[in-house]
Amino acid sequence: MFEIPIRMERVLHRLKELAHCSAGKRGVTRLSFTSEFRQAGLLVRRWMKEAGMVVRVDALGNIIGHYPHHRRGGPAFLIGSHLDSVMEGGAFDGTLGVVAALEVVQALFESGVQTALPLEVVVFCDEEGARFHTTLLGSRAMAGTLLGEDLNARDARGITLADALREFGLDPLAFRSAKRDPEQIAGYMELHIEQGPILENEHLPCGVVSGIAGAVRGRFQVEGLAGHAGTVPMDARRDALVGAAEIILAVEEAARKSPSTVATVGNLQVFPGSSNVIPGRVEGTLDVRSLDDEERRRVFRQICQRAEGIAENGSLSFCCEVVLDTPAVQCSPRLMAAAAEAITHHGYPPLFIPSGAGHDALAMADLTEVGMIFVRCRGGVSHHPEEYVEPEDIEIGVSVFLEAVLRAMDSHPKASSTGQTEEAEVP
Ligand SMILES: [Zn+2]
Known part of the structure; x- marks a missing residue:
């Protein structure tokens, strides 16, 4: 496979430019359909055009860039x-x-490489769900799994997704037009920071994602009896927070005993929440994830059973409502092989790691086969201003990604052969 040079100064410059598109001073805050988000989108569109791509924006605001004159189509x-x-x-x-x-795409274009299939860059509008509390909006729209009711999701100021899209100059009622035809798609690959410590512990710059963990998210409630903190004797109390504390320990124990599962109580609200009142009610969230769906559901059931037992012992009641249950997605063996070969070719052993975090690839798996490459990030820290990736790791990651993408396209049944062409011209 021929060497195609990437331009690191361009990569680092663009990362810096995008980081400036931020609402806050601390780290990067760029919620969907805000002015800083628009600014970032304009940069991306400009860079796509500079790279000789034709750019379009779909009904959800996903930005799509492609080369118009691919030799053979497909x-x-x-x-x-x-x-x-x-x-x-x-x-x-x-x-x-x-x-x-x-x-x-730009490095391929500048090197005059005609890829085995048409190559498109897709930039998704809302993966994190930080604004509307519902994730993967752009990729779900593209995969055709976004629902009409998702448009009614509201942000902290009460603005619905539909209103935000309209204000952004998009037509929310046309959201179904963002759906792509699976026959016209040959796969999806994404490079992403690991957001965990495994690569760092293994001293590797990048790794192959084996799949994306499925998740079950529940809202639980422990009900007891509020009372005066000074007058109710200890043995007469029905303290909901004491029960919740024991339940949280049981959550941790259940996940620790399962090899593939992680479980978290990330939010807790205590009612009435006063220093001199025995907590009468506690509400919390439970998040259980695993690449093994059966194991994940088993651990979730086990936690709920243990919690009911704990509640009974403390004369409390426990209930848990499942608000989200997304199955795990296994990455495509073909795309994993392409990534592993590219990593090996760069002189590193290919390490296969499951992703505990959700990604656009999760939604795209409903449309096409998906693959991901993770790049090491410092301390495994992400979703934090101190998120950092060494430039050397970025360089290796982008080079590996480029090769993996070429290999992935070459191994597709509808591929024509990759080669140099006279047709391409640097704009
Ligand atoms: Zn992400």
Whole structure:
């Protein structure tokens, strides 16, 4: 496979430019359909045009760039990531994948390489769900799994997604037009920061994602009896927070005993929440994830059974409502092989790691086969201003990604052969 040079100064410059599109001073805050989000989108569109691509924006605001005159046609291979961030997030989550995808197409174009399939860059509008509390909006629209009711999701100021789209100059009623025809898509690949410590612990710059964990999210409630903190004796209390504390320990124990599962109580509200009142009610969230759906559901059931037992012992009641249950997605063996070969070719052992975090690839799996490459990030820290990726790792990651994308396209049954062409011209 011929060497195609990438331009690191361009990659780093673009990452920096995108990081400036932020609402806050601390880290990067770029919620979907805000002015800083628009600014970032304009940059991406400009870079796409500079790279000689034709750009369009779909009904959800996903930005799609492609080369118009592919020699043989065939289904398009999609690469990209998301442009939105969480509140006070970092400069690499999502944007690294966006910039990497742009660099891949631009480097191929500048090297005069005609790819085996048409190549498209897709930049998704809302992966994090930080604004409307519902995730993967852009990729679900593209996969055709976004629902009409998702348009009614509201942000903290009460603005619905439909209103935000309209204000952004888009037509929310046309959201179904963002859906792509699976026959016309040959796969989706994404480069993303790991958001965990495994690569760092293994001293590897990048790794192959084996799949994206399924997740079950529940809202639970422990009900006891509120009372005066000074007058109710200890043995007469029905303290909901004491029960909840024991339940949280049981959550941890259940997940620790399962090899593939992680479980978290990330939010807790205590009622009435006063220093001199025994807590009468506690509400909390339970998040259980695993690449193994059966195991994940088993652990979730086990936690609920244990919690009911704990509640009974304390004369409390426990209930848990499941608000989200998304199955795990296994990455495509073909795309994993392409990524593993590219990593090996760059001189590293290919490490296969499951993703505990959700990504656009999760939604795209409903449309086409998906693959991901993770890049090491410092301390495994993400969704935080201190999110950081070493430039050396970015360089290796983007080079590996470029090669993986070429290999993935070459191995597609409808591929024509990759080669140099006279047709391409640097704009
Ligand atoms: Zn991300």
